[in-house]
Each structure stands twice: as structure tokens, then as C-alpha cells.
Amino acid sequence: MIKNFAIIGCGHIGQRHVKHIKAHALGNVIGVFDIDSKVLLSFSAKNKLKSYSSLNDLLNDPDIDVVNICTPNGTHAELAIQVLESGKNVVVEKPMSISVLSAQEMQNAALRTGLKLFVVKQNRYNPPVSAVKRLIDQNKLGKTLMVSVNCFWNRNANYYQQSPWRGTKELDGGALYTQFSHFVDILYYLFGEIKNVTGKVANTSHHGLIEFEDSGTFSFEFENGGIGNLAFTTSSYKQNMEGSITIFSENSTIKIGGKYLNTIDYQVTNGFNIEDVPASSPANNYGFYEGSMSNHDMVINNVIETLNGRQEVMTNGYEGLKVVEMISQFYDASK
Numbered sequence: 001m002i003k004n005f006a007i008i009g010c011g012h013i014g015q016r017h018v019k020h021i022k023a024h025a026l027g028n029v030i031g032v033f034d035i036d037s038k039v040l041l042s043f044s045a046k047n048k049l050k051s052y053s054s055l056n057d058l059l060n061d062p063d064i065d066v067v068n069i070c071t072p073n074g075t076h077a078e079l080a081i082q083v084l085e086s087g088k089n090v091v092v093e094k095p096m097s098i099s100v101l102s103a104q105e106m107q108n109a110a111l112r113t114g115l116k117l118f119v120v121k122q123n124r125y126n127p128p129v130s131a132v133k134r135l136i137d138q139n140k141l142g143k144t145l146m147v148s149v150n151c152f153w154n155r156n157a158n159y160y161q162q163s164p165w166r167g168t169k170e171l172d173g174g175a176l177y178t179q180f181s182h183f184v185d186i187l188y189y190l191f192g193e194i195k196n197v198t199g200k201v202a203n204t205s206h207h208g209l210i211e212f213e214d215s216g217t218f219s220f221e222f223e224n225g226g227i228g229n230l231a232f233t234t235s236s237y238k239q240n241m242e243g244s245i246t247i248f249s250e251n252s253t254i255k256i257g258g259k260y261l262n263t264i265d266y267q268v269t270n271g272f273n274i275e276d277v278p279a280s281s282p283a284n285n286y287g288f289y290e291g292s293m294s295n296h297d298m299v300i301n302n303v304i305e306t307l308n309g310r311q312e313v314m315t316n317g318y319e320g321l322k323v324v325e326m327i328s329q330f331y332d333a334s335k
């Protein structure tokens with residue numbers, strides 16, 4: 001039975017990983033590592049876990065099967081490659097990395113070592129997203145005509161000042177990496193790759209807080225046909241307002257909406273309305289800001305089930321790489 005986890009990064013999301021591994025009937029967290037020794041000690045004490053005194057200590061522990069990387073975006077690639085090369089499977093938080101080259105290197109390391117690389121994209125488990133994915137796989141929607149993505153969230157000064165990596169080009173990378181990679185992932189998951197991207201980004205209200213844009217607007221075409229647009233901002237007044245994907249297809253118009261792709265807000269279909277969508281989990285609530293839907297329990301379940309041969313990886317390194325490529329297509333188009 002493969003079930004022993006270690007966590008690198010004892011911050012907000014690291015805590016969520018520990019909680020859900022502990023809650024899983026088959027999961028077991030052995031220990032944690034963080035470069036901040038104070039954070040490491042208080043986190044390991046609070047969660048009653050072993051604290052590794054160095055990354056090498058963790059990598060050399062023969063009891064660990066899988067390591068969850070819960071550190072700032074810009075550190076994911078190097079850590080993931082080291083973990084894979086030490087002979088352990090990797091679960092990496094989103095975004096997989098913040099450059100195409102480093103995402104390719106991670107995927108190559110997974111192929112070279114024959115180990116599994118899981119990328120956390122928990123919005124794939126949102127009930128409305130799964131329902132639409134099923135309809136697409138059954139060819140119910142017909143030709144894709146147009147897809148419109150709106151990501152209108154709020155991230156304020158408190159949020160950026162809470163962790164030193166946030167808002168930096170080197171470790172955060174940009175709003176499309178940190179806040180909206182989930183939406184780009186769902187775009188890829190449902191409709192595949194894009195081409196001919198045009199658009200703009202701007203820092204409209206976060207001067208002095210972030211080294212990149214807070215807003216952007218893009219149009220593009222899908223490789224598989226149809227056109228699309230993506231508008232995003234972290235400047236929505238006071239609070240998150242909307243996170244939605246509206247799909248215009250030959251046989252239906254469907255809006256997956258709410259603030260986090262958690263509701264079906266509109267549907268007119270050729271007889272295949274989505275009924276009885278189960279209630280969505282609440283959003284990750286971090287006090288003064290809200291993140292995406294909290295489906296990490298399903299992510300952890302997929303890791304355990306896959307490592308024990310009963311499921312396929314929900315989002316693998318190849319797909320994580322494709323999403324990084326799409327984000328970089330957006331940023332390249334804005335230059």
C-alpha cells in the first residue's frame with residue numbers, strides 16, 4: 001500500500017494538504033519541511049508531525065512515497081525535479097511552474113524516473129465543471145462556437161503583504177499563474193489548446209504592491225474550432241464578484257458561474273439540461289480573501305487511488321505543462 005506523504009511548505013495550502021491526508025482513511029503524513037525554521041517547528045508541533053532539518057533529510061527518508069510541494073510558485077520546478085530524482089512521487093500545487101522551460105523539465109524528470117507527477121487543479125472536481133465535461137465527452141454540445149471566461153476577483157494589500165513572495169515576478173509570476181491558472185486549466189480541460197492570441201494587461205490599482213498586471217483582456221481561437229475571450233482582474237471592488245465560463249455551442253448555451261465555477265447560472269440546451277448538480281464545496285476561506293473551491297480532499301483521494309493502481313492521474317505533468325504554455329501564450333501576446 002502506497003500512502004506515506006511528506007509536505008514541503010508549511011503555509012496556508014500546506015495546512016490544507018495535511019488536513020485532507022489525515023482525514024483520508026488510507027492516507028498518512030509522516031513529516032514536513034520548510035525553509036523557515038520557526039514556521040517549520042510550530043507547524044510540525046501543531047500537527048504532531050516529524051520536522052525534517054533539511055530538504056535532503058526528507059529526500060533520504062525511505063518511508064516517504066510521495067511529496068506534496070506547497071511552496072511559492074517559482075520554487076515548484078526545482079523542488080519537484082529534486083524530489084522525483086530522489087525516487088519519490090510528486091504532488092505539486094498550482095501553477096505547475098511559471099515558465100514553459102521549467103514545466104518541460106519537470107515533465108521530463110517524471111518521464112525519466114517513471115514516477116508520478118500530480119498537478120493540483122481541484123476545480124476539475126467542481127460539480128458543474130464535471131457535468132459539462134461529461135456532456136462534451138458525450139458529444140452533446142456539438143461544435144464550439146464561442147467561449148467567454150470572466151475572472152473578476154479582489155486581492156487587496158493585506159493579501160500581498162501576507163507572504164513575501166506574493167506579487168513578485170520571480171516567485172509569484174503573475175495573476176494568470178496565481179489567481180487564474182484554475183480558469184485557464186478548465187479552458188484547456190474542456191476545449192483544448194488555443195492559438196492566435198491577442199490582448200493586453202495592465203496594473204490598474206495595485207501599484208507598489210505587485211510587479212506585474214492586475215487585469216487583462218484577451219481574445220483567441222481554439223485549435224479545435226471556435227473563438228474565445230478571457231477577461232480577468234484582481235481589482236473587483238471589495239470582494240470577489242465572478243468566476244465564470246460561458247459556452248456557446250451548436251446545441252446549447254451554458255454558463256458555469258458563481259464566483260468559483262461552482263454553479264450553473266444559465267442553460268438553454270437541446271434537451272440535455274444539467275439537473276441536480278450536487279452542492280459545491282465552499283471556497284477556501286483565508287479570512288480576508290477567498291480562493292477557489294476547496295476540493296483538496298478529492299485531489300488527495302486521486303493521489304492515493306492512482307498510486308495504488310485504482311485511478312488515473314486527474315491532472316498530470318503533461319496537462320500542467322499545457323496550461324503553463326497557454327498562460328505564456330497570453331503573456332507573450334500582451335508584450
Ligand SMILES: NC(=O)c1ccc[n+]([C@@H]2O[C@H](COP(=O)([O-])OP(=O)(O)OC[C@H]3O[C@@H](n4cnc5c(N)ncnc54)[C@H](O)[C@@H]3O)[C@@H](O)[C@H]2O)c1
Nearest residue numbers: 009010011012013034035036070071072073093094163292
Ligand atoms: N490550489 C489552490 O487553490 C491554492 C490555494 C492557495 C495556494 N496555492 C498554491 O500553493 C503554494 C503556496 O501558497 P501558500 O498560500 O500556502 O503560501 P504561504 O506563503 O502561505 O506558504 C509558503 C511556505 O513555503 C515556504 N517556503 C518557501 N520557499 C521554500 C523552499 N524553497 N523550501 C521549503 N519551503 C519553502 C515558506 O517559508 C512558507 O512557509 C503556491 O504555489 C500557491 O499558488 C494553491
